Amino acid sequence: MATPVIMPKQGQSVETCIISRWFKSTGDRVSTGDLLFSYETDKAAFDLESAVDGILLEIFFGEGAEVPVLMNVAVIGQPGESADSRLRISPRAKRLADDKKLNYIDIQGSGPNGRIITTDIEKALSGGALNKKTFLFQEQNLQNNL
Numbered sequence: 001m002a003t004p005v006i007m008p009k010q011g012q013s014v015e016t017c018i019i020s021r022w023f024k025s026t027g028d029r030v031s032t033g034d035l036l037f038s039y040e041t042d043k044a045a046f047d048l049e050s051a052v053d054g055i056l057l058e059i060f061f062g063e064g065a066e067v068p069v070l071m072n073v074a075v076i077g078q079p080g081e082s083a084d085s086r087l088r089i090s091p092r093a094k095r096l097a098d099d100k101k102l103n104y105i106d107i108q109g110s111g112p113n114g115r116i117i118t119t120d121i122e123k124a125l126s127g128g129a130l131n132k133k134t135f136l137f138q139e140q141n142l143q144n145n146l
Helices: 091-099 118-125 132-145
Strands: 003-006 016-022 035-040 045-049 054-059 066-068 072-077
Touching (some): 091 118
Antiparallel strands (some): 016 066, 035 045
């Protein structure tokens, strides 16, 4: 079974951490205790060790990424696992995105298990999480509606 790698919470006031360096790459074999990555809070730097043996199947955030605590940053398992490509979005967030004609496919969800929630959609609508693909989709919809 695939095991998620979760960004640890370092204190009550820490809400995000920055990944400073990955020691392993996607596809690398990892053993319990191997260093996976280094991360920083506003006050200190830490290293995260692997809790399980397996293959680093996927990395969701690269170096320099600011990641909310308790967010899934990677997954360790055996080859062929973690192929669940379903998009997770709450019904309320989906309704809001559809109403605003927002392409939510490439939005990184901040809910449980990476689920896209209403605040992610609101952030994207305000320009906080727009990427080039999302912007082009919105621009095309705007032109089609004129």
